[in-house]
Amino acid sequence: QVQLVECGGGSVQAGGSLTLSCVVAGYTANRHCMAWFRQAPGQEREEVATIDSDDVATYIESVKGRFTVSRDNAKNTLYLEMNSLIPVDAAMYYCACGSVSPCAVVVVAAHPDQLLQEWGKGIQVTISS
Secondary structure (H helix, E strand, O other), X not given: OOEEEEEOOEEXXXXXXXXXXXXXXXXXXXXXXXXXXXXXXXXXXXXXXXEOOOOOEEEOHHHOOOXXXXXXXXXXXXEEEEOOOOHHHOEEEEEEEEOOOOOOXXXXXXXXXXXXXXXOOOEEEEEEO
């Protein structure tokens, strides 16, 4: 059984930075695609970034240049470094993994629950202005 646990969330001022981590436990040999999603209150869930086993990353436009997704396979950990945070970035952030290929936001966004088989429970990011 695969488990994903997010950590590193919290409250930060606008313009600040925060790095989220997602520790993956269990058998993930065929789960090469990893992703971050977020959902703000009253909003639909939004894909943020993906990264595949070759460390090829894709992002939604609104976070390009501000967010960086990375992974450490030796530590079974996914990261999301968030800089220049703005109020609209406030949300519950979720990590997920799956076997979808290619691993890209434009592919996963269509059917995330079908394409990514494992999900974390989420962690809150709050941004004060």
